[in-house]
């Protein structure tokens with residue numbers, strides 16, 4: 001594969017296109033809430049959701065019936081034009097879309113319709129089923145041409161869904177394919193199908209994917225294989241999340257868990273989101289209004305975490321050396337972890353008044 005020279009990487013890909021960003025700004029995106037712009041009931045709820053969710057995503061791909069593809073695309077244009085506070089630099093809620101797959105009959109028209117009509121409002125375009133850098137290069141060049149034609153002054157960012165085996169194998173080159181790359185989401189349903197995993201769910205675990213406690217021995221020392229033994233369900237997604245997080249961190253972009261399809265199981269949804277948060281993800285998809293609150297809570301550091309993190313920061317003084325705090329050693333490396341949490345809390349408090357009040361009210365006892 002050929003790579004651009006460093007001097008060309010940040011050059012606009014079309015005459016008159018906005019200059020690519022050199023750094024992807026952190027904007028809170030704890031929940032990326034999916035809605036179908038062709039569904040009147042969902043569309044009715046969008047204006048009142050602005051300000052309560054970090055990202056509203058008009059979905060054009062899977063879950064939109066083929067007969068509704070045009071209505072969804074046109075519906076998204078209308079919503080973006082009519083909804084105050086949605087999308088663009090200043091709104092409290094970002095506007096994203098998920099376009100159709102690049103090999104579908106709809107993807108080209110998705111881009112050529114949306115960019116001229118609402119390119120100034122669209123913050124991020126999510127591209128499904130990305131296989132390698134070539135898919136990002138295609139969207140990158142086309143976006144530059146469309147932005148130049150529309151006279152846009154701000155580049156639209158690209159988010160890729162990791163949902164094919166080849167995409168996972170090529171995750172590094174996908175992350176580094178363009179300065180527009182904002183982040184990656186893990187799409188567990190398509191990925192499971194593409195890998196020929198023997199599952200039927202949209203995210204979550206599987207009772208058969210487990211590790212069993214060793215068999216106990218009887219009085220003669222023989223193994224009692226049919227004894228009751230603890231079983232520990234394992235995480236089907238650990239490897240892929242970790243691989244995605246490392247690739248995103250390497251390239252300075254943001255990783256996300258994707259969908260959790262068992263809408264009624266809010267407990268397991270929270271577990272899935274928390275695993276992703278702990279491993280380094282900044283948000284997850286919300287498919288139903290009930291999942292927004294879960295994502296907002298899970299992807300915001302807890303009061304206990306921030307209290308502890310601030311105590312470590314205070315105890316570490318100039319940030320070097322080692323100290324004992326509550327019987328545990330803290331040093332430069334644990335300080336850096338604490339600073340990740342403190343910085344995230346500051347960024348979230350800047351857009352969420354309730355969190356600001358919560359974090360401002362934390363009192364720290366002397367170490």
Ligand SMILES: CC(C)(COP(=O)(O)OP(=O)(O)OC[C@H]1O[C@@H](n2cnc3c(N)ncnc32)[C@H](O)[C@@H]1OP(=O)(O)O)[C@@H](O)C(=O)NCCC(=O)NCCSC(=O)C[C@H](O)C(=O)O
Nearest residue numbers: 034035041042045062063163187188189190259287288289
């Ligand atoms: C999952 C749903 C089909 C459930 O819909 P429904 O049965 O209508 O749920 P409720 O009756 O509980 O809904 C209550 C009211 O809330 C509205 N509603 C529901 N969902 C949303 C929403 N996402 N945004 C806004 N409003 C919503 C209902 O209309 C009800 O309204 P009312 O009757 O006036 O009270 C549905 O939630 C849904 O379709 N969600 C989105 C699904 C989706 O986007 N799927 C695609 C993403 S996942 C994926 O693609 C897989 C991934 O790519 C991978 O490979 O892993």
Ligand SMILES: [Mg+2]
Nearest residue numbers: 062163187190
């Ligand atoms: Mg998918």
